[in-house]
Amino acid sequence: MRMETTEAVTGLRTEQRLGLLRQMILIRTFEEAILREYHADKSPGFDIGKGLVPGEMHLSAGQEPVAAGLCAHLETGDALTATHRPHHLAIAKGMDLRSLAGEIFGRESGLGHGRGGHMHLFDPSIHFSCSGIVAEGFPAALGQAFAFQRAGTNSVAAAVAGEGAANAGPFHESLNLAALWKLPVIFVIEDNDWGISVARDASTAVPSNAVRAAGYGMPGIRVEGNDVEAVHAAAGEAVARARAGGGPSLIEVHTLRLWGHFEGDAQGYRPELAGVPDKDPIPAYRQQLGDAGLLSDADAAAMEGEARTRVEDAVEHAKASPTPNPAEALKYVFVEGE
Amino acid sequence: MGATSNATAAQTSLPVEPDAGTRRLNTAKALQEAIGSQMEQDDSVFVMGEDVAAYGGIFSSTTGLLEKFGPDRVIDTPISESAFIGLGIGAAVEGMRPIVELMFVDFFGVCMDQIYNHMAKIHFESGGNVRVPMVLMAAVGGGYSDGAQHSQTLWGTFAHLPGMKLVVPSNPYDAKGLMTAAIRSDDPVVYMFHKGVMGLAWMAKNKRSIGAVPEEDYVVPIGRAKVVREGTDVSIVTLSLSVHHSLDVAEKLAGEGISVEVLDLRSLVPLDREAVIATAAKTGRVVVVDEDYESFGLSGEIAATITEHDPTLLRHFSRVCVPDVPIPYARELEYAVLPTAARIEAAIRTAVTA
Numbered sequence: 094m095r096m097e098t099t100e101a102v103t104g105l106r107t108e109q110r111l112g113l114l115r116q117m118i119l120i121r122t123f124e125e126a127i128l129r130e131y132h133a134d135k136s137p138g139f140d141i142g143k144g145l146v147p148g149e150m151h152l153s154a155g156q157e158p159v160a161a162g163l164c165a166h167l168e169t170g171d172a173l174t175a176t177h178r179p180h181h182l183a184i185a186k187g188m189d190l191r192s193l194a195g196e197i198f199g200r201e202s203g204l205g206h207g208r209g210g211h212m213h214l215f216d217p218s219i220h221f222s223c224s225g226i227v228a229e230g231f232p233a234a235l236g237q238a239f240a241f242q243r244a245g246t247n248s249v250a251a252a253v254a255g256e257g258a259a260n261a262g263p264f265h266e267s268l269n270l271a272a273l274w275k276l277p278v279i280f281v282i283e284d285n286d287w288g289i290s291v292a293r294d295a296s297t298a299v300p301s302n303a304v305r306a307a308g309y310g311m312p313g314i315r316v317e318g319n320d321v322e323a324v325h326a327a328a329g330e331a332v333a334r335a336r337a338g339g340g341p342s343l344i345e346v347h348t349l350r351l352w353g354h355f356e357g358d359a360q361g362y363r364p365e366l367a368g369v370p371d372k373d374p375i376p377a378y379r380q381q382l383g384d385a386g387l388l389s390d391a392d393a394a395a396m397e398g399e400a401r402t403r404v405e406d407a408v409e410h411a412k413a414s415p416t417p418n419p420a421e422a423l424k425y426v427f428v429e430g431e
Numbered sequence: 432m433g434a435t436s437n438a439t440a441a442q443t444s445l446p447v448e449p450d451a452g453t454r455r456l457n458t459a460k461a462l463q464e465a466i467g468s469q470m471e472q473d474d475s476v477f478v479m480g481e482d483v484a485a486y487g488g489i490f491s492s493t494t495g496l497l498e499k500f501g502p503d504r505v506i507d508t509p510i511s512e513s514a515f516i517g518l519g520i521g522a523a524v525e526g527m528r529p530i531v532e533l534m535f536v537d538f539f540g541v542c543m544d545q546i547y548n549h550m551a552k553i554h555f556e557s558g559g560n561v562r563v564p565m566v567l568m569a570a571v572g573g574g575y576s577d578g579a580q581h582s583q584t585l586w587g588t589f590a591h592l593p594g595m596k597l598v599v600p601s602n603p604y605d606a607k608g609l610m611t612a613a614i615r616s617d618d619p620v621v622y623m624f625h626k627g628v629m630g631l632a633w634m635a636k637n638k639r640s641i642g643a644v645p646e647e648d649y650v651v652p653i654g655r656a657k658v659v660r661e662g663t664d665v666s667i668v669t670l671s672l673s674v675h676h677s678l679d680v681a682e683k684l685a686g687e688g689i690s691v692e693v694l695d696l697r698s699l700v701p702l703d704r705e706a707v708i709a710t711a712a713k714t715g716r717v718v719v720v721d722e723d724y725e726s727f728g729l730s731g732e733i734a735a736t737i738t739e740h741d742p743t744l745l746r747h748f749s750r751v752c753v754p755d756v757p758i759p760y761a762r763e764l765e766y767a768v769l770p771t772a773a774r775i776e777a778a779i780r781t782a783v784t785a
């Protein structure tokens with residue numbers, strides 16, 4: 094019933110729906126692999142600096158519907174700026190899994206040759222970037238949109254960040270500027286209810302960031318239910334508007350942080366913790382497509398198998414890649430020869 | 432601004448660097464204790480920042496305070512650093528004593544205007560008529576692969592800008608005494624704690640992150656360095672986590688007959704220039720160990736301090752700092768640029784040949 098309603102609204106073809114599921118499964122498979130690798134060698138006791146994947150690790154499990162629904166509308170030439178929690182968006186934007194895994198493992202084969210790490214993924218071939226400073230990606234997305242506009246292309250820029258980031262100054266400055274100059278930007282807020290340990294209600298004075306859009310002169314919509322097809326529909330409209338010169342839009346998606354803020358977060362502050370796994374959007378969507386007769390168990394298993402093959406290849410490749418040479422620690426501060 | 436006068440009067444009555452006693456705490460607990468004790472005594476003190484309440488601070492600077500003082504005095508904020516640091520300034524101007532946490536010092540970029548143009552300048556611009564008795568507390572430092580935006584110390588950047596005091600404890604005793612002094616100070620004080628000195632369960636730590644701390648309140652005066660190890664051949668001038676590494680190296684080299692003095696600066700603003708000059712005069716060889724970027728910073732300031740006093744004082748000067756590169760993520764690269772024990776030891780061995 095719900096499926097039919099959505100279908101009526103979104104008009105998605107079967108392949109598109111299977112594509113959304115496939116994308117979400119790929120992302121989840123990747124995040125599960127990183128989760129496994131991250132914790133594999135941090136014992137006894139948890140030491141954040143230890144192991145093949147050290148440092149803070151912010152995984153995106155539960156937020157796949159945002160990435161899949163949005164990126165289905167983005168071309169290679171469109172830009173995307175993300176946050177400290179970037180893997181889902183990087184993968185959905187089309188990042189090469191080996192280059193992504195290589196960076197997470199801090200290897201020469203990584204996108205930044207191990208200089209950046211998982212919060213600092215820069216892939217110019219797909220116009221993807223992210224940053225560990227909350228709300229830092231909004232202004233850069235404006236600039237990319239500005240460049241596209243000046244170049245006379247119809248490329249767009251999407252800027253994705255959490256509901257916590259929507260209380261930071263750069264978000265508000267960017268909304269105004271994007272609307273003022275009619276820049277082809279899609280602002281996407283991932284409301285996962287939490288900014289680390291601070292509940293959304295304790296940080297945000299309005300019930301929905303979508304209402305803030307009006308204050309800056311752009312359309313705003315809130316997508317409930319972590320529903321990938323609803324995200325797909327909202328993003329489709331916003332991207333089309335931006336491409337057609339209609340200026341920026343804001344989409345807030347009520348999504349889910351399935352795991353901790355970062356790995357090692359015991360989440361004692363989170364009262365709803367026990368019920369969180371039941372809200373996992375992937376089994377729900379899989380069930381939905383199965384019930385609609387679009388997907389058999391064997392089809393789903395094939396999707397999972399394919400994802401596993403790709404992800405394990407990326408992880409194995411990363412592990413087999415050379416670590417950076419300490420003698421080159423000062424490299425890349427400036428352009429060579431400048 | 433009535434609330435300020437009480438606390439100021441109380442400051443003079445506290446013991447100054449009393450005997451440490453035998454009770455042992457880690458740095459995080461010592462810091463929490465200082466804040467808690469001042470909150471008990473002075474209603475105008477409150478704590479504010481991201482994840483300082485239920486979470487207890489990402490690096491445990493405020494653990495247990497919410498349970499003791501409630502959400503009116505231990506306050507989680509939105510991710511709006513300009514607004515809540517600015518709010519701290521306004522509250523301080525009206526006589527409150529805010530302790531505001533900037534989660535990582537690296538995030539100063541989004542709120543530095545409030546810090547250096549406002550917090551640091553109000554007393555001066557008002558001709559001394561307005562005080563800003565506020566503490567800005569921030570975690571600093573690297574060593575655990577947190578990358579270029581979460582691993583910096585940046586104390587040289589803050590110390591460069593006039594109008595804010597700056598303290599950087601390396602151990603539990605100083606952490607408590609300096610926080611107590613910072614809360615009671617009528618000036619804005621930036622309090623930087625290295626994540627690696629806190630004694631956190633989930634991070635590699637040096638034995639010096641646990642140490643003896645008196646139960647009673649006391650102050651470590653802001654602006655006073657401390658010789659933490661006496662020596663005669665070469666002086667290490669350092670601070671924060673690098674004190675731990677420097678002491679390790681000094682202990683090791685003592686076995687070879689190399690006598691290393693270690694000066695823990697503890698405060699950068701004001702800088703205890705006398706103590707710097709004294710150790711330089713004593714050994715004639717100075718190695719500055721500084722987990723901040725090398726150029727235009729603390730290490731150069733130490734050299735200038737000694738040289739301006741007496742250009743003939745030194746036979747050797749060198750520095751072990753982060754070369755001018757953002758902190759890399761990969762462990763192999765990060766440890767190539769951090770002031771590790773190995774780099775410190777090599778510098779000492781070179782110094783003693785001079």
Ligand SMILES: Cc1ncc(C[n+]2csc(CCOP(=O)(O)OP(=O)(O)O)c2C)c(N)n1
Nearest residue numbers: 178225226227255256257258287288289538
């Ligand atoms: C300017 C700045 N302030 C604080 C932080 C620390 N921090 C990192 S992630 C985060 C919470 C972000 O919450 P949200 O935007 O909702 O994203 P989520 O983690 O939920 O995906 C905070 C406070 C930061 N990285 N940058």
Ligand SMILES: [Mg+2]
Nearest residue numbers: 255256287288
């Ligand atoms: Mg969030």
